[in-house]
Amino acid sequence: MPELPEIEIVKQSLYKNIKFKKIKKIIVKNRNLRFKLASNFKNILNNKKIVNISRFSKYIIINLENSYFCIFHLGMSGTIHIVKKNNKNLITNVSFYNSPLIPKKHNHIEFFFNNLKVIYNDPRRFGFFKIFSSQRKLFNYFNRYGPEPFDKKFNINYLKKKLKGKSKNIKNYLLDQKFVSGIGNIYANEILFFCKINPSLESKKLSLENYKKLIYYSKYILISAIKKGGSTIKNFTNTNGKLGSFQKNFNVYQRENLKCLIKNCCGIIKKKKISNRSTFYCNMCQK
Template identity: 45%
Template sequence: MPELPEVEITVRTLKKYIIKQKIHDVTIYNGNLRYKIPTNLPKILKSQTINEVKRRSKFILFKTNHNTVLSHLGMTGRYIIKKNSLKLDTSFYNKKNIIKKHNHLLIRFNKFSIIYNDIRKFGFIKIYKNNNKFSRHLSNLGPEPLSALFNYKYFHQKIKKRRISIKNLLMDQKFVSGLGNIYVNEILYASRINPNTTCFRLKKSQILRILKFTKLILLASIKKGGSTILNYHNSEGRTGSYQSEFKVYNRTNNFCLTSGCNKKIIMNIVNGRSQFYCPKCQKL
């Protein structure tokens, strides 16, 4: 499932192609996603120009003068760049044998199109007027983990009475937005904190480590183009490589990578989510 780094890479890649580009036309191939693609989307977007593409949490926002398209990639959603001219089309879309029946939407610009392809259909595409607050999707989100708002004062204030585990807290989008299961496991390992630790018991030094490693790990992953698990590619077809840097995620029964530690990484399922940790380095 794409998390913050993968969505950030998607946004950065799309920007190179579609900023200041006028939308020629829009085709809905299959509107069935987590929410149905609005049938008036092609009519509304026709002839509008993309002024901005940005990320908030794991959402992508495409802004025109009048509207904002709000999109989420769900589990397997991706935007793919395709050249319009068939003769010149050496793009990823043609080479890699993307399963065309999973195409949901095509937005055509002068030279390029972007195609939204989603095998498992958990993503979505909605459209709002620019003065709209984008409903519930964005209104309850916590701060961006890479922003200065995600700091000790905020963290400390929020956890005073929380009796949930630190892992569940970091997964809570109202507390901090954009993290998911993969990066939370990695952050807690780097911070040497057991995922089951109850929030209000965290010491100052532990909170500072979580803050530090959240930022470091997300930035390192963005630098590597994100992590490719399942089918993630950026919109030009490049895979990420941060998955080879994982220290605990998917490393069940492999030796812990901390020097001097002879334990194996264990995995258990809590609240339907897998947690990976070293029983020695991340002692409760």
């Protein structure tokens, strides 16, 4: 479900609600995720204070007081719910990226804090948790990933080096986390629209001007999405029960057969499959 902007919103909400709090109790209801939950998961996290919460790419990073790190990925359908205690009753309308009600099925893990609990829910089980015993091991794991678009390393020389002579299309590169991390299918489509680059274009055919646009617009789109609270496709709400609104700004994603929104462009948004992922583009601006 989520790409970098949505994970950033989740991170901000967790940061606000559970940083410096101690995990009082953990209930594991279903260990089956993309990777089976580690057998020592509860032991390592239970009764530990959370020292920091951060994000890299589409991962949330939880830094524990015992210098362990717990990271998780939401896959396609993972959601986080924060349930606050209000007198005797639980309020259920504080949730991230899901309906205001706590889902009944697929709640895999519950983390209890003093006045609230955090639920990890994931119907499709593409998400996962991992634990690292030191920062070095955590960095080592993230080493496999390319820079985020915001990273200084994501510059013209880097693009040149990586894309020179490559026949793979540019959209697949944007989705390739080893090339650049944090971009998913929605934002890859939107970024290429702003760059006026056809998603099927072989990467070796990109011009210097294209490189500059890719660097500029990948930052621009992700930041705009974060400012709007992320994209909300299925009535998902964020931290305060509010809907993210970036989906109202989609130019191509899910706009098949509609008119291009660029003034004076008479193009139509087309849909095609690239590597089995839906791809949307304007047949005029992105020739």
